[in-house]
Structures are given as structure tokens and as C-alpha cells.
Amino acid sequence: MAGIKMQSYSTGDETAEEPPISETEESTASGAVDAREELLNECESIWSQMEECQSKITLKRAEPLTESDAEISLLMMRMKALTVEFSQWQIRSPELISTNPEVLLTLGKEELWKVKEDLEKVLLTAQLRNKKIKEDFHREEQWHDEQKKILNALKETEKKMEEDIESHCQRRAFHKLKDEFFKVKAYKEELLNALGAFLEEHFPLPDKDVTAKKKKIKNSEEPVTQLIALHEILENLINTLFTTPHEPYITVDDSLWPPYVELLLRCGVALRHPEDPNRIRLEAFHQ
Structure with a gap:
């Protein structure tokens, strides 16, 4: 096998085109050819020794075995031989095939050329892979930019929505509150109108002539004050309570008929001021 390998090297050198060489180079080349032939002879001798060892091992076999036993035995022997060879290769240090410097130089050049070719192949493969990685990265970068634009557009759409x-x-809540406000306002007007009608019917104002005569009897110089109805008194109390809750009192003057004022106080609808009895307020029923 070694002889075949070295023969292929020599064939490769023979087919390679080289420029014209001088006499010194021719002598160097002839020396290299002689070194190669010497190396081939050494390999052939080693190969013949290996064949002799194999024939001796075959002759030393025991009694004939069956085909399956022979295969098993052969495999076991191969395993043992490989194990021994492996252990020897681990123990021994590498030996030079030849001490001829020209042979070593030729082998070194061939190995360097092999390494150079292998490295060039690796470099080409790495360059192709880098090119593919750059293309993939460029595609991924474009895809990332597109996804980023889509995400920004979706965010803007979400924000607008x-x-x-x-x-x-x-707007819906405002319209709802507005409708409720108008409903409450209409209901309030309805209640006030109903209350006013009820009070006018059951709590009318006193006769104007009678009140005027009483005022004239008391003091003929004072002008007659126009009395207000009971529902107007209640409206004033309600409006004062909600417009100025910090000062909900109204002053009791001649426009308020005293019997109605006493009625409101007696029924708990109105309260007097704790310090001024001429001021009244509506009871805070909503609190």
C-alpha cells in the first residue's frame, strides 16, 4: 500500500509541467528520483515482511474450525492485533522512514503541498459560508426592519383606536349625563309645580283686605308689604341651601306670613338660627 501511495506521488510529479532546468537542477532532480526509488524499495521490503508474518500466523492456527467459528476467531485475532498495534503506537516515538535528506525534503514538499491544498479548500469553504451568512444576515435585517415598521404601524393604529x-x-357618557340631567330637571319642575299647586290649594294666602286692615290698625304710616305664598318660601329655602350651603339662612321679614313660618318650624321643615331668631334655614334632609 505504501508503495502504491508513493508511486502516485511520482506520477503526479512526472505529469506536472515545469520550466527548463539547468545541469545542477537536473542532478538534484536525479538525486530526488534515486531517493524516491530507495524509499519505495524500503516500503516493498517492509510489506514483504508483513506478508511473511501473516503467513506464519495463518500456519500456526489450530485444528480446522467451522465457518462461523473461523469468522469469530479471525475477528478476535484482528481485534487483538489492532489493540497491540494501538498500544505500540502509543508507546513508541515516531521514527524517520529514511535518513536521506533529499527523501525527507521531497516528502516534506509533498506534505506541504497537501496542507496548502487542504487549507485553500478550507479557506474557500469558509469564504462561501461567510458569504451565505452575510446574505442570511442581510435578509434577516430586512425582515427585522419590515417587522419593526409593521409593529410601529400597529401601535399607531392601536393608539388611534x-x-x-x-x-x-x-361623548356617550356626556350625552347620558346630559339626558339624565334634563330628566331630573324636568322631574324637579314637575315636583315643584305639583307642590305649588298643592300648597296654593291647601295653604292659600290670607285675605288681602284683612291683612291690610290689620297693618293699618298697627301702624297707619307703614306701607303694606306683599306676602309671598308658602311654596315660594320653600323655593327660597331650597335655592339658598343649594346655592350657598355655607350660609343657608334667609331673613324673616314682613313678606313671610308668620303663621306659615311657625308651621314650617313646628313641622321640622325649617330651623331657626341659633343666635338670630329672625333667620331660618331649610332642614338638610339630603345629608
Whole structure:
């Protein structure tokens, strides 16, 4: 096998085209050819020794075995031989095939050329892989930019939708409150009208002539004050309570008929001021 390998090297050198060489180079080349032939002869002798060892091992076999036993035995022998060879290769140090410097130089050149070719192949493979990686990276970068643009567009759409929904909810809530406000306002007017009608029917103002005569009897110089109805008194108390809750009192003057004032105080609808009895306020029923 070694002889075949070295023969292929010599064939490769013979087919290679080389420029014209001088006499010194021819002598060097002839020396290299002689060194190669010497190396081939050494390899052939080693190969013949190996064949002799193999024939001796075959002759030393025991009694004939069956085909399956022979295969097993052969495999076991090969395993043992490989194990021994492996252990020897681990123990022994590498030996030079030849001490001829020309042979070593030729072998070194061939090995260097092999290494150079292998490295060139590795470099080419690495360059192709780097090119492919760059193309993949460029595609991934483009895809990332596209996804980023899509994400930004979706975020803007989401923001607009949220604003639209929020404004729609606000408008809807505003219209709902507005409707409720008008309903409450209408209901309030209805209650006030009903209360006014009830009070006018059951709590009318006193006769104007009678009140005027009483005022003239008391003091003929004072002008007659126009009395207000009971529902107007209640409206004043309610409006004062809600417009100025910090000062909900009204002053009791001649426009308020005293029997109605006493009625409101006696029924707990109105309260007097703790320090000024001429001021009254509505009871805070809503608190």
C-alpha cells in the first residue's frame, strides 16, 4: 500500500509541467528520483515482511474450525492485533522512514503541498459560508426592519383606536349625563309645580283686605308689604341651601306670613338660627 501511495506521488510529479532546468537542477532532480526509488524499495521490503508474518500466523492456527467459528476467531485475532498495534503506537516515538535528506525534503514538499491544498479548500469553504451568512444576515435585517415598521404601524393604529374609543365613551357618557340631567330637571319642575299647586290649594294666602286692615290698625304710616305664598318660601329655602350651603339662612321679614313660618318650624321643615331668631334655614334632609 505504501508503495502504491508513493508511486502516485511520482506520477503526479512526472505529469506536472515545469520550466527548463539547468545541469545542477537536473542532478538534484536525479538525486530526488534515486531517493524516491530507495524509499519505495524500503516500503516493498517492509510489506514483504508483513506478508511473511501473516503467513506464519495463518500456519500456526489450530485444528480446522467451522465457518462461523473461523469468522469469530479471525475477528478476535484482528481485534487483538489492532489493540497491540494501538498500544505500540502509543508507546513508541515516531521514527524517520529514511535518513536521506533529499527523501525527507521531497516528502516534506509533498506534505506541504497537501496542507496548502487542504487549507485553500478550507479557506474557500469558509469564504462561501461567510458569504451565505452575510446574505442570511442581510435578509434577516430586512425582515427585522419590515417587522419593526409593521409593529410601529400597529401601535399607531392601536393608539388611534384607543383615542377614538375613549372619545366615543366620553361623548356617550356626556350625552347620558346630559339626558339624565334634563330628566331630573324636568322631574324637579314637575315636583315643584305639583307642590305649588298643592300648597296654593291647601295653604292659600290670607285675605288681602284683612291683612291690610290689620297693618293699618298697627301702624297707619307703614306701607303694606306683599306676602309671598308658602311654596315660594320653600323655593327660597331650597335655592339658598343649594346655592350657598355655607350660609343657608334667609331673613324673616314682613313678606313671610308668620303663621306659615311657625308651621314650617313646628313641622321640622325649617330651623331657626341659633343666635338670630329672625333667620331660618331649610332642614338638610339630603345629608
